[in-house]
Amino acid sequence: MIIGIGMSDPFLVGVITLCMLLGLIFIGVRVVFAAAVVGLLGLVELRGWGPAAGIVGTIPHSKSSTYALSVLPMFIFIGFLAFHAGMTQQLFDAARKWLGWLPGGLAVATVFATAGFAAVSGASTATAAVFSRVAIPEMLKHGYDRRMAAGVVASAGTLATLIPPSAILVIYAIIVEQSVGKLLLAGFLPGIFSAVVYAGIIVVWAMMKPGSAPSVKGFTWGERVRTLPGISPIILVVVIIMSAIYGGWATPTEAGALGAFVVFVLALVRGTPLKSIKNSLMESAKLTVMIFSLIWGVLIFVRFLGFSGIPGAFTEWIVGLDMQPMTIMICILLGYAVLGMFMDAIGMLLLTLPVVYPAVIALGFDPIWFGIIAVKMAEICLITPPIGLNCFVVNGVRPDIPLGQVFRGVALFFIADVITIAALLMFPEIVTWLPNFDFEAWWSGLWAAAL
Amino acid sequence: MEHDIEAERSLLARLHRGFMPIEDFANLAAAAAIMLLMVLGVLQIVLRTVFNTPINGYIDLVELSMASMAFLGAAYTQRLGSHIRMELLVSRLSGRALWLLEAIGAAIAMFVIAVLIYHSYGHFLRAYTLGDTTIDAEYVTWPSKLLVPIAFSIWWIRLALQCIGALRLVLFPDATPIAVVVAKDVAEQAQDEIHEVMGDDAEPARPEGKS
Numbered sequence: 001m002i003i004g005i006g007m008s009d010p011f012l013v014g015v016i017t018l019c020m021l022l023g024l025i026f027i028g029v030r031v032v033f034a035a036a037v038v039g040l041l042g043l044v045e046l047r048g049w050g051p052a053a054g055i056v057g058t059i060p061h062s063k064s065s066t067y068a069l070s071v072l073p074m075f076i077f078i079g080f081l082a083f084h085a086g087m088t089q090q091l092f093d094a095a096r097k098w099l100g101w102l103p104g105g106l107a108v109a110t111v112f113a114t115a116g117f118a119a120v121s122g123a124s125t126a127t128a129a130v131f132s133r134v135a136i137p138e139m140l141k142h143g144y145d146r147r148m149a150a151g152v153v154a155s156a157g158t159l160a161t162l163i164p165p166s167a168i169l170v171i172y173a174i175i176v177e178q179s180v181g182k183l184l185l186a187g188f189l190p191g192i193f194s195a196v197v198y199a200g201i202i203v204v205w206a207m208m209k210p211g212s213a214p215s216v217k218g219f220t221w222g223e224r225v226r227t228l229p230g231i232s233p234i235i236l237v238v239v240i241i242m243s244a245i246y247g248g249w250a251t252p253t254e255a256g257a258l259g260a261f262v263v264f265v266l267a268l269v270r271g272t273p274l275k276s277i278k279n280s281l282m283e284s285a286k287l288t289v290m291i292f293s294l295i296w297g298v299l300i301f302v303r304f305l306g307f308s309g310i311p312g313a314f315t316e317w318i319v320g321l322d323m324q325p326m327t328i329m330i331c332i333l334l335g336y337a338v339l340g341m342f343m344d345a346i347g348m349l350l351l352t353l354p355v356v357y358p359a360v361i362a363l364g365f366d367p368i369w370f371g372i373i374a375v376k377m378a379e380i381c382l383i384t385p386p387i388g389l390n391c392f393v394v395n396g397v398r399p400d401i402p403l404g405q406v407f408r409g410v411a412l413f414f415i416a417d418v419i420t421i422a423a424l425l426m427f428p429e430i431v432t433w434l435p436n437f438d439f440e441a442w443w444s445g446l447w448a449a450a451l
Numbered sequence: 452m453e454h455d456i457e458a459e460r461s462l463l464a465r466l467h468r469g470f471m472p473i474e475d476f477a478n479l480a481a482a483a484a485i486m487l488l489m490v491l492g493v494l495q496i497v498l499r500t501v502f503n504t505p506i507n508g509y510i511d512l513v514e515l516s517m518a519s520m521a522f523l524g525a526a527y528t529q530r531l532g533s534h535i536r537m538e539l540l541v542s543r544l545s546g547r548a549l550w551l552l553e554a555i556g557a558a559i560a561m562f563v564i565a566v567l568i569y570h571s572y573g574h575f576l577r578a579y580t581l582g583d584t585t586i587d588a589e590y591v592t593w594p595s596k597l598l599v600p601i602a603f604s605i606w607w608i609r610l611a612l613q614c615i616g617a618l619r620l621v622l623f624p625d626a627t628p629i630a631v632v633v634a635k636d637v638a639e640q641a642q643d644e645i646h647e648v649m650g651d652d653a654e655p656a657r658p659e660g661k662s
Contacts, residue, residue: 024559025536025537026537026539026540027540027541027552027555027556028536028537028538028539028540028541028552028553028556029536029555029556029559029560030534030535030536030556030560031534031535031536031537032534032535033556033559033560033563033564034559036563036567037559037560037562037563040563040566053566053569053570054570054573056566056567056570057566057567057569057570057571057573057574058570058571058574060521060522060567060571060599060603061518061571061574061595061596061599064517064518064521064522065514065515065517065518065521065595066514066517067510067513067514069517069521070488070513070514070517073485073488073520074485074488074489074492077485077489125641125644126644129644129645249500250496253488253492253513254492254493254495254496256492257488257489257490257491257492257493257495257496258492258493258496260489260492261489261490261492261493264489278482281482281483281485281486282478282479282482284482284485285478285479285481285482285484285485285520285523285524285527286478286524286527286528286531286533287533288481288485288520288521288524289478289481289520289521289522289523289524289525289527289528290528290533290534290535292520292521292522293521293525293528293534294534294535296521342537342538342539343535343537344535346535347535347536347537389640389641389644392638392640392641393641393644393645395638395641396638396641396642396644396645397645
């Protein structure tokens with residue numbers, strides 16, 4: 001015991017440690033250390049030094065060496081390799097030829113090229129960086145409004161976290177003990193839906209302001225079809241991962257390994273320098289260790305939290321509130337929007353879920369649905385002030401477009417995101433339909449009908 | 452500058468530089484493990500679906516190898532300042548106040564990692580003396596468990612260097628920063644992200660309003 005409360009009032013110990021945790025995080029202690037030290041001290045207070053330190057000592061290894069988590073390095077590696085394999089130019093070229101005829105066609109093409117790239121990458125800011133180079137020059141050449149050109153790139157980057165393979169959805173699944181496969185499937189439709197809403201709002205805007213986002217016409221069908229081989233590796237990776245999850249012919253880790261292998265071979269064929277491949281491996285290792293540290297750090301804290309009874313008390317309090325569950329949900333989401341301004345999405349989810357998640361489930365919300373909507377909320381913070389990292393990334397690649405213009409360009413897409421969130425709240429089926437879809441029954445039904 | 456040259460030659464700077472290859476090597480080992488995990492996954496699919504002979508104890512093998520990916524790069528990531536934290540307060544501070552917070556942060560980290568080194572070593576020692584194996588393929592578990600105290604010891608040394616580096620700047624705020632992570636604002640973080648994916652070919656562009 002440290003402060004002498006011990007087991008007589010675990011709840012009070014919980015409240016004190018929770019305040020300590022928030023204080024440490026506020027003064028800039030890295031989340032892994034803040035969570036681990038507070039969890040350790042809390043356990044010591046409740047259980048005494050020997051047992052507490054003994055429990056804590058086993059957590060990093062035992063929680064990290066689980067098969068379900070092994071999909072993370074694979075997805076991360078696919079993402080970094082994909083940037084070096086340089087598929088973005090082909091994707092944008094294909095999207096431009098297929099969709100350029102629409103009002104605001106190049107901006108619409110950027111949205112779908114980014115969504116396509118998101119299928120091999122789970123990193124929002126990195127996607128924005130790459131497309132700043134590929135898409136913005138093309139749009140400016142065709143006389144697009146600079147704010148539109150910069151805004152669409154910054155915003156479309158956020159699609160990466162919903163469209164599989166997404167590391168953040170895997171982490172969510174593991175923390176709340178849901179199926180990784182279901183979460184990955186669940187992100188797919190909302191990701192596409194977000195892209196369609198973006199595209200819709202671009203078309204409407206371009207029709208209202210003709211001249212500031214002209215369409216690009218005159219491509220023949222032959223030219224369009226010839227763009228397909230260039231983007232086929234991406235389609236292959238999507239088919240591998242989605243079909244493995246649906247059909248069960250491989251685990252997510254194996255599917256991720258095969259997907260990484262496809263991109264790896266592609267990178268070699270394209271003559272990517274070995275130095276770049278080594279760099280993407282080193283970056284993957286760095287991001288992997290960062291995520292794993294967060295996971296075990298937070299799990300040390302969660303181990304203590306379980307003893308303290310805080311999650312149960314919070315759930316009781318939330319359920320006892322005299323408010324509609326939907327009103328509470330909107331408050332929680334607004335809370336995430338504020339938190340997301342100051343903290344990385346992964347850190348924010350890991351820290352809050354142990355307390356928030358049981359309450360959300362007790363209110364009767366679907367666990368998969370909540371994961372998707374929380375991640376979407378966190379992503380919006382990448383394009384809103386005060387931080388809006390994606391906007392800074394676009395401005396960093398294109399210093400000729402001032403930051404103010406990027407943020408103004410993003411405003412349109414912020415409206416689109418509000419529409420998306422509202423749609424996901426009103427029609428949760430957008431999220432839950434695909435993961436609950438009984439593919440085998442549908443397939444055998446189709447066969448029966450055909451025969 | 453004379454000042455800089457002197458700083459470059461100091462003991463702390465030499466320790467900082469001398470320790471870098473060890474961290475780089477550990478992270479490279481983690482990177483190699485990721486590569487192996489990819490190869491193993493592809494092999495498993497091919498062997499199982501084409502030859503109907505899956506790798507014996509594949510899941511055990513993956514689980515044991517996770518330790519290398521999860522821990523070996525910890526010090527490297529620490530040196531680059533890539534472990535997540537909230538930048539709200541530290542990005543607004545400078546001088547003594549900033550370095551004091553950095554030193555406190557590093558000291559807290561050193562405490563908790565020290566506890567983890569001691570007890571994860573105990574976790575390893577139990578597995579070693581009992582001859583603990585995985586359930587399915589009966590691979591010994593101690594080499595995987597030993598990676599935790601090893602990786603954490605490297606991490607602890609890096610944290611100690613950062614702590615000393617920060618304390619030095621608390622005493623002499625005008626000195627050249629050595630062995631500390633210089634806190635970055637959003638624009639600089641954005642530049643890091645760009646370099647991460649584009650490597651050295653990214654044009655050295657400075658964001659607006661920064662010199």
